[in-house]
Amino acid sequence: MKLDAFFNPKSIAIIGASREPWKVGHRILKNLIDGGFKGALYPINPNAEEILGFKCYGSVKDVPGSVDLAVIAVPAKIVPSILEDCGIKGVKGVVVISAGFGETGREGKMLEQEILNICRRYGIRMQGPNCLGIICVQSHVNASFAPTMPLPGSIAFISQSGALGSAILNWAIMNEIGFSKFISLGNEADLNAADFIEALGEDEDTKVIGLYIEGVKEGERFIEVAKKVTRRKPVIAIKAGTTSVGVRAVSSHTGSLAGSDVAFSAAFKKAGIIRVNTLEDLFNLVLAFGSQPTLKGKRILIVTNGGGPGILAADACEKAGLDLPLLEYELIEELRRNMPPHASLSNPLDILGDADESRYKIALEAGLKSSNIDGILVILTPQAVTPYDKIAEVVAEVGKLSSKPIITSFMGFEETSTAIRTLKKGRIPNYAFPEQAAQALKSMYEYNLILRSRDEEQIPCEDIDAEEIRNIIEYVKSEGRSTLTIDESMRIAEAAKIPMPRAAVAGSREEAGRLADEIGYPVAMKIVSPDILHKTDIGGVLLGVKSRSEAEESYDILVRRARSAMPEARITGVLLQKMAPAGKEVIVGSVRDPQFGPLLMFGLGGIYVDFLKDVSYRLCPLTRAEAAKMIEETKAYILLRGVRGEPPSDIDSVIDVMLRTSQVMMQFKDISEMEINPLFVYESGEGCLGVDVRIVIKV
Numbered sequence: 001m002k003l004d005a006f007f008n009p010k011s012i013a014i015i016g017a018s019r020e021p022w023k024v025g026h027r028i029l030k031n032l033i034d035g036g037f038k039g040a041l042y043p044i045n046p047n048a049e050e051i052l053g054f055k056c057y058g059s060v061k062d063v064p065g066s067v068d069l070a071v072i073a074v075p076a077k078i079v080p081s082i083l084e085d086c087g088i089k090g091v092k093g094v095v096v097i098s099a100g101f102g103e104t105g106r107e108g109k110m111l112e113q114e115i116l117n118i119c120r121r122y123g124i125r126m127q128g129p130n131c132l133g134i135i136c137v138q139s140h141v142n143a144s145f146a147p148t149m150p151l152p153g154s155i156a157f158i159s160q161s162g163a164l165g166s167a168i169l170n171w172a173i174m175n176e177i178g179f180s181k182f183i184s185l186g187n188e189a190d191l192n193a194a195d196f197i198e199a200l201g202e203d204e205d206t207k208v209i210g211l212y213i214e215g216v217k218e219g220e221r222f223i224e225v226a227k228k229v230t231r232r233k234p235v236i237a238i239k240a241g242t243t244s245v246g247v248r249a250v251s252s253h254t255g256s257l258a259g260s261d262v263a264f265s266a267a268f269k270k271a272g273i274i275r276v277n278t279l280e281d282l283f284n285l286v287l288a289f290g291s292q293p294t295l296k297g298k299r300i301l302i303v304t305n306g307g308g309p310g311i312l313a314a315d316a317c318e319k320a321g322l323d324l325p326l327l328e329y330e331l332i333e334e335l336r337r338n339m340p341p342h343a344s345l346s347n348p349l350d351i352l353g354d355a356d357e358s359r360y361k362i363a364l365e366a367g368l369k370s371s372n373i374d375g376i377l378v379i380l381t382p383q384a385v386t387p388y389d390k391i392a393e394v395v396a397e398v399g400k401l402s403s404k405p406i407i408t409s410f411m412g413f414e415e416t417s418t419a420i421r422t423l424k425k426g427r428i429p430n431y432a433f434p435e436q437a438a439q440a441l442k443s444m445y446e447y448n449l450i451l452r453s454r455d456e457e458q459i460p461c462e463d464i465d466a467e468e469i470r471n472i473i474e475y476v477k478s479e480g481r482s483t484l485t486i487d488e489s490m491r492i493a494e495a496a497k498i499p500m501p502r503a504a505v506a507g508s509r510e511e512a513g514r515l516a517d518e519i520g521y522p523v524a525m526k527i528v529s530p531d532i533l534h535k536t537d538i539g540g541v542l543l544g545v546k547s548r549s550e551a552e553e554s555y556d557i558l559v560r561r562a563r564s565a566m567p568e569a570r571i572t573g574v575l576l577q578k579m580a581p582a583g584k585e586v587i588v589g590s591v592r593d594p595q596f597g598p599l600l601m602f603g604l605g606g607i608y609v610d611f612l613k614d615v616s617y618r619l620c621p622l623t624r625a626e627a628a629k630m631i632e633e634t635k636a637y638i639l640l641r642g643v644r645g646e647p648p649s650d651i652d653s654v655i656d657v658m659l660r661t662s663q664v665m666m667q668f669k670d671i672s673e674m675e676i677n678p679l680f681v682y683e684s685g686e687g688c689l690g691v692d693v694r695i696v697i698k699v
Contacts, residue, residue, distance in 0.1 A: 003191075003199040005093030006127065007181065008139045009068035010039045013060050013091070015082055016073035016098075017043030017051050024097060025073040026051070027145040028133065035135075035142035035149045040065055060085050067091045071133065071143045076100030079129070080114050087122030094119070095143055096129035102187045103130055116189045131186025132162035135169075137179055138205045144184065153178015154207035155290040156200045158193055160185050160214045161240075168212075168279075175415060176424050177287065180205040192217045194225040201229035208289035210282055211237040211273075215260075219595035223271045223619070230272030234289045234447050237273050238282045239264050263593040266617045270626075272450040274443050281439070284431060288440040291427035292405035294451070295444035297374035298322045301367040302348035304379035305355040305386065309411060309434055310348035313379055316438035322445065324348070325372045338362050353383045357390040364398045364406070375444070377437050378408040392419040396426025405444060409437045456623040461660050465495040466667065473670050473697055482672075482699050485528050486535075486575050489693040496660045498676065499653075500690050503577040509555040515576045516551035522579040524691075525554045527562045531569035533694070538565035544579060551576065580689045583680030584649050586636050588657050588690075590620065590665045592672045598665035602627075602658060604636045605678035622662035627655040640681060649681045653688040670697045 012032060016025035029043055029052055042065075043051045046058035057063050060070060060082070070091045072082055076098050086094055101112035112129065119126045127134060133144025137152045146165075150172050159165035162184045172179055180203065183196050193216060200206045209229070216222045226235055239261065268275045276282045300322050304310035314324055324347040326332070332345050339359065344350035349367075351359045360378070367376045378395055382388065392410070399406045408430045413420050423430045431437040469492050476484055484492070487505045494500055502519050505528055506512035516523050527540035535541050539561045542554045555574050562571055587605035590598050596619050603615030616633040618626050631637050631651060640649040657679060665671055673696040681688045 002202055003093070003125070003196070005068045005125065006095070006134055007136050007141075007199065007203065009093070009141060011042065011065055011068050012037065012039065012141070012143060013042040013044055013057075013063060013067045013070040014073070015044040015060060015070055015086075017045050017048075017056065019045075019048055019051050023073075024145045028071055028073060028097070028143060029054070031142035031144060031146070031149065036140040037142075038140060039068075042067065060089050060091065063089065069093045069095065069141075069143065071095045071097065073097040073145075076108070076111060076129070080111070080118060083115055083118040083122075083124065087118060087124060091124060093125045093127070095127045095131065095133055096186070097131060097133055097145065098128075099130040101129045102189065112187060112189050119190055126190035127183070128186035129189060130162075132159075132165050132184035134184070135179070135182040137181070144182070146182070148173060150182065151176060151178040153180060153290060154205065155179050155210060155286050156181040156183070156203065156206040156208070157210040157212075157286075158183045158185060158196050158200075159212040160188075160193070161212060162186070164212055171283070176421070177283075178290075180207075188217055192222075194218060194222040197222075197229050197235065198225045201225075201232055207233060208286050209233065209235045210286045211235060212240065212282075213237055213264075214240045216267075216595055219267065219593070220597060223267055223596065226271035226273055230447075230450055234285075235271075235273045236276060236282060236285045236289065236443075237268060238276050238279060239268075260593075260595075262617050263596050263599055263619075266599055266619045267596050270619045274447060276443075280436075284429070284436055284440050285443050287429040288405070288407060288444055289447070291429055292407065292444070293403055295375045295405050295441060295448055297448070298445045299325050299372055299374045300377055300441055301327070301370070301373045301375075302377045302379065303360065303363045303367065304348050304350055304381075305353050305360075305383065306379065306381040307344075307350055309379045309381055309409070310350050313377060313409070313434035313438060314348055316435040317377070317441070320438045320442035322438065322441060327366060327370050327372060331366045331370055335362065335366055348379075353381075354385050355391075356387055357394040360391050361394045361398060364395065368398070368402055368404060373404065375405040375407075375441055377434070377441065378406060379434060380408070380410045382412050388413070388417075388419040389422065392422040392426075396422055396428055399426055399428050405441075407431065407437050407440060409434045456625050458621055458623055461497065461663055463497050464660065464663060464667075465497075468492075468495040469664065469668060473668060476697060477670070477699055480699060481530050482696055483530050483533060484695040484697070485530050485572060486526055486693070487528055487573075489695040490575075492664070492674075492695055493676065493690055493693045496664050498657050498660050498690050498693075499687055500693070501578040501580045503575055505573045505575050506555060507573045509552040512555035512574055512576060513548040513552040516545065517548055519576055519578050521546050523551065524577045524579050525551065525558060526575045526577065526692075527558045527571065528573045528575050529562060529566075529569045529571050532562060532566060538562060540565075545576075577691075580680050580691050581682070583682045583688065584636075584639055585678035586640075586654060586681055587615070587675065587677040588654070588661055588679055589675035589677065590661055590673070592665070593619075598662065600630075600658060600662050600665070602630045602636075602654075603634050604639075620662040621666050622659055624655060624659065627658040627662075630658070631655070647683045650684050650687055651681075654679065654681055657688060657690070672696050672698045 018025040042063045043056045048056045102109045525542045585606040589601045598620035616630040642648040675694045676690040
């Protein structure tokens, strides 16, 4: 999707163009003129003959030539008739600046649906409504009411907030940062974030995409599109509204620990989007990605004229997972011949406080020659004898010819200083502190891992009994229930070939005794009720039952406790389950996110999951590599690997359970939650056992 009507229009109609300078329609026309748009401009205003020297037309239908793009800034109630005219005229794209639609309530939503229907009927693509507009710098299109045109550059920015977008444009201008495109999404009635990400992925003027996002439409398509684009260029996103709860089903641990922020983090990981938490981080990264070559490894050379800042930078790099290797012997010897005797030729490479531009150049060239170095962090602290401006010129000069990223931390300098302006002109990103620079390098390295990764083929588990699972779900739905009983949940797990202990349900104390004999002692006994979700909370679980008489007595105890704690609960029996041998306790669960679909969780299990919250998430469908990475992200991984001489646990069997849970959630859309907790994991080669299963469906 190229969206040429928006990015490279040959003609633009400004519908609602005004003679009054303070009105939006006037500002948009003036911005297009001031921005140097080379195509045809058609102001549309039935009450004016000309505006800013351009002939006015009463309707877009009266325009003599074709119209690629129409920018609409009129009251919301007349937008439908305007769009009808655009459709008749054959307009390809519209930017609806006007507010008063879905953001205002029920009537506004109805009006928004009406204009969407008109656009679809005529094949018009629409940006907005309720947006700031669009800016395409290289094609001189400033179809917005932003205060001014940004400088040309390779950064594209997409914003779901017009106000924030305007602030970002001002920031870019003040800091002399160039943009390729700026897109204000507005209500996203038609074109949404995924559409513009896809188009920018094909845009030759754009090297990096920045994204301010509050929510997404068509979550699965968003991931699919972004995953393709991030293989070509980085997408860096900041998500607002991180404290709102997007997953409302909280009857399971998985549901209670998940929220919209967790889902978005998982979505960004799956799509290869780099997530940041602050606008400062966003700016820092788009600068690095927009101006520097790809960082092909994590080996960094620190060049500094101060020992303290060099140590801080080294600490920051190590915390960020970056390496600080030594230069090759030959390069060290070359440096020794050209540096003062007291210079430290390790890494950080401390070229001393009196370093001039020639010393910096020698150090930089050594880093570029080295096969041990992937990127360079240049630190400069202001000393009385430091020729800042000349050093900045040298860094910018070397950077132009470098195939390795070079970033700087010129500490204590004003943004308006000659040195910083020289770095900006040379497209060298500068950070006020070394820690920020280290984080930028870390993100650049992580993006290189995304570029190097290959999509793993998802191999389905062919032995899952889909018919059995479907029959159980249909039976539960026929009873109008959403929560499956423990035995129904276990049957689904068994149909998915998730290993479970031998179990059966008793409907009487006598049957409990007989089944206990058949299963073999010791047994665990659990109350079975569709109305009791957390059995341990009411004393509905008894462990280590060792005889027939004890099983019969335990049956009576469990039924009595359940009726006392929850008199209205339906009790269908007691589950008897072969006691599983103790193992490492983990949890595997999944909850269906309303925007992105099934979200799978792994972590430490048992009764402590809610308190320790040692969990990781990914969106389904899950690959084996993603499952392994999830496990590695938790403290549970340390236990599973074996500590203090313990043998390693069977991690492969856990991965298999995660993949099977993922497949069940993907295949059966009626399941809203599925959780196996605890899952006992045994020594390597001995597998695992799911001791308890909870499943909830939507009815």
